Amino acid sequence: MRSTIALSAAAMTTATALLAAPAVVSASAAPTTQSSIVATNTQQPAAAVAKKKTKKKYPISKRHVKRYKLSKKHLNEIRQSKKWAATSKAKRVRQCESNGRYSINTGNGYYGAYQFAAGTWRGVGGGLYSSYAHNAPKFAQDHMAHRLYKRSGWGPWPTCGRL
Secondary structure: OHHHHHHHHHHHHHHHHHHHHHHHHHHHHHHHHHHHHHHHHHHHHHHHHHOOOOOOOOOOOHHHHHHHOOOHHHHHHHHHHHHHHOOHHHHHHHHHHHOOOOOOEOOOOEEOOOOEEHHHHHHOOHHHOOOOHHHOOHHHHHHHHHHHHHHHOOOOOHHHHOO
8 A cells, every 4th residue: 555655646746747847847938038038128228339329410400400501510610609608608698698588689789698789690690590689599699609709709798708
């Protein structure tokens, strides 16, 4: 009887092992699936890194580029003017002249964030964007102010340029 019980126990162990085998296989398959998911997840950033990081083609929206028919030269100047406008001195001038408001027209003959006179605005090329500075977009005012700055330094803003 002992051998029958031992056989039965062995048979039971074998049967249990056979029944558990698919569970073990699927349990071992799960880590494989997880490792492939992990590999896929690690490959996605690698794929993103593999793509060339292209320099942003336009420093402003494509809509503005088309609307104002801007050349590469203009786009390079705009790129430079954005950096210039971010300086503390340019920010202080804007704050002093117009409280930082680009659309200001107080009726005193000066317009926009940098308080351009209409003739000065057109003289530096602002007519490309608008007849008056306060009607031009922010990037255009920064662009023309940067052109004026390159031409005359802080002189056009005598009170605010000394801050």
